[in-house]
Amino acid sequence: MYLTNPTQQTAVTTADRVFEQIQHAIVEGDIPSGSKISEPELAKRYQISRSTLREALNRLEKCHLIERKANVGSRVVDCTIEGLLELYITREALEGMACRQAALNMSDMEIADMQAMLKAHGQTQELKDGVAYYQEQGDLDFHYKVILCSHNKQLIDLICGQLYHLVRMYRCQFGMNSPRASRAFNEHSQILQAITDRDGELAEMLMRRHIAASRKNIEKKIAEQNLLD
Amino acid sequence: MYLTNPTQQTAVTTADRVFEQIQHAIVEGDIPSGSKISEPELAKRYQISRSTLREALNRLEKCHLIERKANVGSRVVDCTIEGLLELYITREALEGMACRQAALNMSDMEIADMQAMLKAHGQTQELKDGVAYYQEQGDLDFHYKVILCSHNKQLIDLICGQLYHLVRMYRCQFGMNSPRASRAFNEHSQILQAITDRDGELAEMLMRRHIAASRKNIEKKIAEQNLLD
DNA sequence: TAAATGAAATGTGTCGACAATTTTAACTTG
DNA sequence: CAAGTTAAAATTGTCGACACATTTCATTTA
Numbered sequence: 001m002y003l004t005n006p007t008q009q010t011a012v013t014t015a016d017r018v019f020e021q022i023q024h025a026i027v028e029g030d031i032p033s034g035s036k037i038s039e040p041e042l043a044k045r046y047q048i049s050r051s052t053l054r055e056a057l058n059r060l061e062k063c064h065l066i067e068r069k070a071n072v073g074s075r076v077v078d079c080t081i082e083g084l085l086e087l088y089i090t091r092e093a094l095e096g097m098a099c100r101q102a103a104l105n106m107s108d109m110e111i112a113d114m115q116a117m118l119k120a121h122g123q124t125q126e127l128k129d130g131v132a133y134y135q136e137q138g139d140l141d142f143h144y145k146v147i148l149c150s151h152n153k154q155l156i157d158l159i160c161g162q163l164y165h166l167v168r169m170y171r172c173q174f175g176m177n178s179p180r181a182s183r184a185f186n187e188h189s190q191i192l193q194a195i196t197d198r199d200g201e202l203a204e205m206l207m208r209r210h211i212a213a214s215r216k217n218i219e220k221k222i223a224e225q226n227l228l229d
Numbered sequence: 230m231y232l233t234n235p236t237q238q239t240a241v242t243t244a245d246r247v248f249e250q251i252q253h254a255i256v257e258g259d260i261p262s263g264s265k266i267s268e269p270e271l272a273k274r275y276q277i278s279r280s281t282l283r284e285a286l287n288r289l290e291k292c293h294l295i296e297r298k299a300n301v302g303s304r305v306v307d308c309t310i311e312g313l314l315e316l317y318i319t320r321e322a323l324e325g326m327a328c329r330q331a332a333l334n335m336s337d338m339e340i341a342d343m344q345a346m347l348k349a350h351g352q353t354q355e356l357k358d359g360v361a362y363y364q365e366q367g368d369l370d371f372h373y374k375v376i377l378c379s380h381n382k383q384l385i386d387l388i389c390g391q392l393y394h395l396v397r398m399y400r401c402q403f404g405m406n407s408p409r410a411s412r413a414f415n416e417h418s419q420i421l422q423a424i425t426d427r428d429g430e431l432a433e434m435l436m437r438r439h440i441a442a443s444r445k446n447i448e449k450k451i452a453e454q455n456l457l458d
Numbered sequence: 459t460a461a462a463t464g465a466a467a468t469g470t471g472t473c474g475a476c477a478a479t480t481t482t483a484a485c486t487t488g
Numbered sequence: 489c490a491a492g493t494t495a496a497a498a499t500t501g502t503c504g505a506c507a508c509a510t511t512t513c514a515t516t517t518a
Binding site for chain 1: 500501502503504508509510511
């Protein structure tokens with residue numbers, strides 16, 4: 001599988017296709033963070049005209065993967081510590097609210113689906129001690145589902161359509177394999193319980209804590225690493 | 230003055246200029262909400278080529294003023310009640326967090342500036358009973374300033390660069406002239422006090438209440454209007 | 459040698475034309 | 489007359505070329 005974002009619609013035009021390819025290359029770091037983008041070069045590499053490439057670049061800019069300056073050109077965004085922390089702050093606000101809305105708006109069937117998913121994740125974790133799996137795909141699956149279940153188009157677009165591209169980029173480039181997997185699973189369970197109880201306030205609070213915990217974990221690692229320098 | 234968004238950078242290219250013109254036309258309703266956009270027609274009206282127009286359309290899509298479907302075309306976004314409420318929910322989350330960050334990150338000078346601005350607003354209000362002014366420009370000024378003072382690029386871009394175009398559009402098209410002006414001023418004062426005290430938690434809570442109050446005010450009006458039908 | 463100037467080279471912005479798709483309209487058929 | 493089919497018109501997507509701005513680099517000058 002190539003894409004994990006559930007809001008990503010299937011590519012119909014060539015600009016769509018190239019957008020996905022470049023997006024993947026940026027997220028994975030094949031096109032390095034902070035590097036300048038040469039339109040003629042990329043157009044040649046992907047065998048398309050510059051117009052089509054520029055269409056793709058516009059979409060990359062929309063999900064904050066590149067930045068453009070008039071008459072100067074495009075750069076892949078820098079992956080900085082500050083940027084990462086700002087991203088987590090923003091996620092805390094948006095996903096917290098999405099979680100509250102999910103608690104208020106989810107259908108009973110959607111809740112049942114989610115419980116099933118979490119149960120499956122739990123078994124996977126027990127059986128294979130699937131730490132690596134859970135923190136990658138499982139965590140994303142859970143968060144995506146909560147956001148979609150907020151049934152708020154504005155929130156869904158902002159988070160899934162924009163923020164999460166950056167989230168995945170940072171995960172790849174900073175190689176985040178923290179040992180928070182089992183704790184994250186427990187936190188997910190708590191959140192789902194609050195949603196099941198239709199307790200929007202608690203659901204938001206738990207989701208915010210969940211994300212804040214990740215952020216603090218990162219901050220701690222940074223601090224430790226700074227001691228070694 | 231034409232533009233109020235402080236993050237909007239001066240137009241250097243023709244696409245920039247046309248973007249601003251169309252943006253203005255959409256926000257003001259000169260190009261009606263929900264209407265289809267004809268590329269050839271608009272290109273002719275603004276005396277530019279379709280490529281340049283499409284560049285402008287891409288930016289309009291970035292701030293959620295139009296929606297595009299592949300091989301079909303662009304439409305101006307619909308102004309619906311649901312959309313408006315979703316927008317306020319999102320604002321509550323984002324601006325609440327921005328306000329918390331502002332309380333934590335603002336410099337003392339920025340706080341002094343803000344106090345001066347609010348004091349000026351208060352006098353204007355007293356002197357001219359400037360209800361109309363305050364709810365339009367003054368309210369926007371205050372919110373913009375808080376957001377910018379969060380010093381969080383992610384938040385600033387999401388709110389000022391995207392959400393607030395929609396906010397202004399809804400304000401224009403739904404003709405929001407609610408009698409919340411003096412209450413809003415008081416709420417702003419409370420928020421600034423919390424910021425001055427560096428109380429991030431309270432600042433966020435007050436900002437969320439402030440925005441939620443606007444939302445509930447709208448919901449009430451809708452309900453009243455529905456009784457007349 | 460370092461700073462300033464100017465020209466060449468590279469890169470971005472804009473244009474008009476063609477290709478591919480969708481929409482419209484006319485026409486056939488039941 | 490309604491529904492389905494087909495052809496024409498209109499619209500969007502893509503392309504290559506040119507105009508303009510920026511960057512690079514060689515040359516001049518203090």
